[in-house]
Every structure is written in structure tokens, then in C-alpha cells.
Amino acid sequence: MQIYLPIAEISVNIFLLLGLGGIVGILSGMFGVGGGFLMTPLLFFIGIPPAVAVATEANQIVASSFSGVLAHLKRKTVDLRMGTVLLIGGLIGSGLGIILFNYLKSLGQVELLVQLCYVVFLGMIGSLMFIESLKAIRNASKPGGSVPKRRKHNWVHNLPFKMKFRVSGLYISVIPPLMVGVLVGVLAAIMGVGGGFIMVPAMIYLLGMPTKVVVGTSLFQIIFVTAFTTMLHATTNFTVDVVLAVLLLVGGVIGAQIGTRIGVKMKAEQLRIWLAIMVLAVCGKLAFDLLVMPSELYSLGTGGHS
Amino acid sequence: MIRLIALFVMLALPASAEEIVLGLSRDQVSITATFEGSEILIFGAIKRDGPVQAEGDLGVIVTVAGPDEPVTVRKKDRRFGIWVNSASVDVDVAPTFYAVATNRPLSEILTFTEDLNTRISTARAIRSVGATVDSAQNFTEALIRIREQQGLYQTLPTGVSVVEDTLFRTLIPLPANLTEGDYKAEIYLTRGREIVDFYVTDIPVQKVGLERWLYNLAHDNPFLYGLMSLSIAIAAGWGASAAFSVFRR
Numbered sequence: 001m002q003i004y005l006p007i008a009e010i011s012v013n014i015f016l017l018l019g020l021g022g023i024v025g026i027l028s029g030m031f032g033v034g035g036g037f038l039m040t041p042l043l044f045f046i047g048i049p050p051a052v053a054v055a056t057e058a059n060q061i062v063a064s065s066f067s068g069v070l071a072h073l074k075r076k077t078v079d080l081r082m083g084t085v086l087l088i089g090g091l092i093g094s095g096l097g098i099i100l101f102n103y104l105k106s107l108g109q110v111e112l113l114v115q116l117c118y119v120v121f122l123g124m125i126g127s128l129m130f131i132e133s134l135k136a137i138r139n140a141s142k143p144g145g146s147v148p149k150r151r152k153h154n155w156v157h158n159l160p161f162k163m164k165f166r167v168s169g170l171y172i173s174v175i176p177p178l179m180v181g182v183l184v185g186v187l188a189a190i191m192g193v194g195g196g197f198i199m200v201p202a203m204i205y206l207l208g209m210p211t212k213v214v215v216g217t218s219l220f221q222i223i224f225v226t227a228f229t230t231m232l233h234a235t236t237n238f239t240v241d242v243v244l245a246v247l248l249l250v251g252g253v254i255g256a257q258i259g260t261r262i263g264v265k266m267k268a269e270q271l272r273i274w275l276a277i278m279v280l281a282v283c284g285k286l287a288f289d290l291l292v293m294p295s296e297l298y299s300l301g302t303g304g305h306s
Numbered sequence: 307m308i309r310l311i312a313l314f315v316m317l318a319l320p321a322s323a324e325e326i327v328l329g330l331s332r333d334q335v336s337i338t339a340t341f342e343g344s345e346i347l348i349f350g351a352i353k354r355d356g357p358v359q360a361e362g363d364l365g366v367i368v369t370v371a372g373p374d375e376p377v378t379v380r381k382k383d384r385r386f387g388i389w390v391n392s393a394s395v396d397v398d399v400a401p402t403f404y405a406v407a408t409n410r411p412l413s414e415i416l417t418f419t420e421d422l423n424t425r426i427s428t429a430r431a432i433r434s435v436g437a438t439v440d441s442a443q444n445f446t447e448a449l450i451r452i453r454e455q456q457g458l459y460q461t462l463p464t465g466v467s468v469v470e471d472t473l474f475r476t477l478i479p480l481p482a483n484l485t486e487g488d489y490k491a492e493i494y495l496t497r498g499r500e501i502v503d504f505y506v507t508d509i510p511v512q513k514v515g516l517e518r519w520l521y522n523l524a525h526d527n528p529f530l531y532g533l534m535s536l537s538i539a540i541a542a543g544w545g546a547s548a549a550f551s552v553f554r555r
Contacts, residue, residue, distance in 0.1 A: 001340065002340060002341075002342045002482065003339055003340060004337060004338070004339055004340065004341040004482065004517060006513060006516075006517040006518075006520045006521045006524075007520070007521065007524055009483060009485070010482070010483050011341060011342060011343070011482035011483065059535050059536065059539050060539065062536060062539040062540060062543070063538075063539035063540065063542045063543035063546075064543060065543070066539070066540050066543030066544060066547075067542075067543035067544065067546045067547040068543075068547075070543075070544065070547045071547060108378065108380050108391045108394060109390070109391060111391075112388075112390050112391065227536050230532055230535060230536055230539075231529070231532040231533075231536070234524070234528050234529075234531055234532030234535065235528040235529055235532060238524050238525055238528055240524070240531070240532065240535050242520060242524075242531075242534065242535045242538065243339075243520065245535060245538070245539065246538060246542075249539070249542045253542065253543075253546040256546075257546075257550050290388040290389060291387065291388060291389075292389075293384070293389065294382060294389055296448075296451075296452065297381055297382045297383075297448075298379055298380065298381050298382075298444075298445065298448030298449075298451075298452065299379075299380050299382070299391065299452075300377055300378070300379055300380075300449065300452055300453075301377070301378040301379075301380060301394075
């Protein structure tokens with residue numbers, strides 16, 4: 001059954017969209033990731049215009065992170081203070097990202113920007129994750145296992161404007177979390193992702209936050225940054241397709257619950273390695289499209305230089 | 307101009323006058339939520355006051371054109387090993403939809419000069435003024451090629467069937483990715499490759515119902531639309547977590 005998407009202005013099979021939402025939902029439930037970085041490229045592949053895909057996906061992430069943060073608030077694993085600092089950075093970043101997005105759109109280079117961002121970030125994260133989980137599997141087979149690292153004092157601790165973050169048990173400068181927030185905000189606006197896959201490692205390794213508050217805090221930040229991004233896209237580009245968002249949501253919500261159940265039954269290292277392979281596969285497909293001569297060299301854009 | 311006068315003179319002569327009488331299968335097209343494309347049947351008759359006296363073969367040309375819009379055509383080139391958009395040409399006027407149906411190949415029933423004046427063939431319907439690239443024609447050809455692949459531009463050389471030199475009918479398929487606006491159906495009657503009569507009618511194509519409401523809201527009141535999208539998302543997220551926490555107990 002086809003459904004006409006009013007903003008994307010194309011007709012798409014309704015079961016394809018529900019299925020995509022479901023599959024990405026299952027994966028995000030299994031691996032505990034937002035899934036935006038998988039969904040947005042998949043939307044490109046089925047022919048949704050990139051500008052619509054990015055804006056609509058931002059809206060969808062609001063839903064999935066809201067659902068997630070409720071559980072974390074109940075368990076009190078959200079550092080609201082740290083979340084707010086990250087959020088301020090995120091809002092600034094999102095604004096900058098939209099300006100960059102609209103500027104490149106006028107030049108006809110927005111697709112390139114989005115694809116390059118995906119190739120670079122997916123490639124980086126995918127290979128890091130792959131190497132680390134290989135190591136983890138090897139260490140697990142050896143007796144003794146890995147030695148826990150001691151937290152070191154690095155440059156992060158020598159910056160001014162220090163602030164106390166009680167939930168995280170930290171006393172650090174607000175500059176690094178602000179910077180992390182800005183970076184994530186820019187990525188949210190350009191790539192249509194929550195940015196959890198950048199923020200979570202940054203919070204653990206750069207800010208030294210305890211692992212148990214990391215996910216809840218990043219979800220808290222993601223809700224507001226993606227909500228802000230959605231509003232910016234809706235008011236400047238008119239590219240949020242609510243029909244598309246709802247269809248993806250329905251599939252995603254159901255898929256996520258199934259995925260969580262599958263995830264419990266699998267081993268953590270195995271999960272991580274599969275996730276890494278998947279991330280690298282999406283990255284490879286996007287890189288391939290950029291490197292190989294396209295069958296149609298010409299493309300159409302909306303007229304004028306506006 | 308002389309041709310135009312000649313045309314009027316011809317129309318004024320009652321004995322040789324041939325006129326189009328038209329019918330449409332539908333006078334508007336509605337894009338609903340389940341719109342999968344559609345088709346439009348254009349049919350009619352050629353009214354004559356007396357027996358056929360005109361010389362030359364009869365030609366019937368039916369065109370359906372969507373609203374005009376400017377388009378930017380971009381070409382990819384290899385830069386630093388990857389394919390990126392480089393040169394671009396702005397096409398000032400290109401119909402968003404264009405179908406030409408004829409009873410015989412266009413060149414057999416229409417002279418080149420008549421085509422230039424009336425802009426009937428697809429290549430003539432597109433205008434790009436002030437193109438700065440040398441190979442501007444490649445760009446307009448690419449535009450036609452891409453839109454043909456999407457079913458938006460169609461050339462149907464035997465799309466019109468004519469019975470007894472009097473009745474004609476054609477079926478124009480409309481794809482699912484239509485742009486809304488006032489579509490224009492034009493019917494030309496030719497004798498010996500010259501136009502003897504023509505008829506123009508509008509076919510409005512509109513999104514209806516929920517589709518129309520959402521599209522208008524998104525463009526007229528984007529702030530409200532954004533808030534609505536967000537509240538749907540938040541409600542869905544909250545609903546999902548509430549539903550599954552009940553489910554888990």
C-alpha cells in the first residue's frame with residue numbers, strides 16, 4: 001500500500017517505512033544506540049530527499065530519547081546540571097549547524113556535506129568499536145582479564161570556570177562539556193542524528209564521567225537539541241514530514257522493545273562487534289557512492305539561488 | 307504574424323473550418339494520502355460544417371503541462387577522487403509535468419516553425435536564458451532525461467487514436483510524484499503540418515484532506531507545525547514507555 005508523504009512529495013510503500021522503523025528499532029534496542037545514524041542513510045537509499053530525511057529524523061529522535069530518558073529519570077541516573085551545560089553548547093552548535101546546512105544547500109553541496117560527515121564519523125566510530133571489541137574478546141579468553149585504568153589528570157582539569165557536578169562526582173571546567181555540546185549540536189543539525197555515538201565516548205574518556213550516568217545524561221541533552229533542530233528545520237526549510245515521522249515511530253517503538261529482549265540474550269562483546277560491522281557497512285556503502293562514477297551525472301535542484 | 311492572420315482567415319471560412327469539441331474524464335485531480343498516480347482521459351470530436359475539404363493529413367496533438375518552475379541542473383565532476391556537484395545551469399522555466407501525445411510522430415504533423423511558436427515539443431517547453439556554461443544544452447537534455455525517467459515528461463508519438471478523421475481520444479498517465487497547481491491541457495488540430503484550431507482547458511491538481519492541511523500548515527505556520535510534530539513525538543515516546551512498563555509487570 002502506497003502512502004503519499006505531504007512534505008517529501010513522494011509516494012512510498014507504507015510497509016517499507018514501518019519495516020525500516022522496525023528494523024532500526026530492533027537494532028537500537030539491541031545495542032542501546034539511538035539509531036539515527038542508521039535511519040538517515042537508509043532514508044536516502046529509499047529516495048527520501050536528504051533535507052527531508054535529516055529534518056524528519058531529528059523529530060523522530062525526540063520521541064525515542066524521550067521514551068528512554070523517562071526510565072533513566074526514574075533510576076536517578078541523569079546528571080541534570082551536566083546535561084544543562086551540554087545542552088547550552090548543543091543549542092549553539094545546532095544553530096551553527098543549520099546556518100552551515102542552509103548555506104551549503106544554496107550552493108548545492110548539502111548532500112556532499114551530509115555524506116562526507118557520515119563517512120568520516122561512521123568510519124571512525126566503527127573501526128574504533130571494532131578494534132576495541134576484538135581486544136575485549138581476546139582479553140576475555142585470557143585469564144586475569146583487563147587491568148582497570150586509573151583516571152588521569154589531563155588538560156581538561158587545568159581549564160578555568162570550574163563547576164561542581166554532584167551526580168557525576170566531578171569538579172571540572174565548563175569549557176570541555178560546552179565544546180562537546182557544540183560539536184554534537186552541529187552534527188544533529190547536519191546529519192539528523194542524536195549524536196549519542198560521539199557524546200557517550202567523549203563523556204567517558206574526555207570528561208571522566210561515571211558510566212552509569214552517561215547514557216541518561218546524553219539522552220536528556222539529545223531530546224532538547226533534536227527538538228530545537230526540528231523547530232529550526234521546520235521554520236527555515238519546511239522539511240519536517242510529520243507523516244513520515246509517525247510511520248517510522250510506530251515501527252521504531254515496537255522494534256526497540258523486541259530488540260531489547262534479543263539484546264539481553266546476547267553477549268556484550270558479540271553485540272558490539274556486530275554493531276561495529278553494521279556501522280562500517282553503512283559507511284562503506286556511502287563511501288562507495290562517492291567514489292564510483294554515478295550512472296547519472298546530472299541532478300535537479302530547486303530553482304534559483306535561494 | 308502572417309501565419310496567425312492566415313490562421314484566422316482559415317477559421318473564418320465556414321466551409322473548410324474544423325473545430326475541436328472536447329471532453330475530459332475528470333476536471334480535477336486530487337492528491338490524497340493514498341495517491342498512487344492516476345490517469346486522465348482526454349477525448350473529443352472534430353466538428354465540421356460541411357464535408358472534409360481541407361488538404362493535407364489530419365494531426366491531433368494533446369499536451370498536458372504542469373505549473374512552470376525554475377530548476378537548477380547540476381553536474382557532478384570528480385574532485386579529489388570523489389564525485390561532487392560542480393557546474394550548474396539555472397533553467398528559468400521548466401514545467402513540473404509535461405506530456406505530449408500525438409496521433410503520429412510530431413515532426414510529421416507539425417512544422418518546425420509552428421513548434422518554435424507554440425512550444426509544443428518538450429525541448430521547446432523548457433527555456434533557459436542566460437546560461438553561462440558552454441554546454442548548456444547537455445544540461446537541458448539531462449533535465450528532460452531525468453524527468454522522463456520519473457514519468458514526469460512523456461512523449462507519446464502514437465498516444466492519440468483518431469477514428470474516421472473525426473473522433474479522437476488519448477490517455478495521459480499521471481505519476482505519483484505530481485506537483486500541485488493548475489495543469490493546462492492544450493489540444494491542437496493540424497492539417498498539412500499547420501495548426502488549424504486549438505483548444506485550452508485547465509485541470510487543477512490539488513492535495514486534499516489531511517495532506518493539504520499538513521502541507522499548508524507546514525508552509526503558512528511553520529512554528530505551529532514544528533510544535534505539533536514535537537508534541538506528537540513526545541506523546542509517542544511517553545506512550546511507548548508507559549505501555550511497555552505496564553506490559554512488563
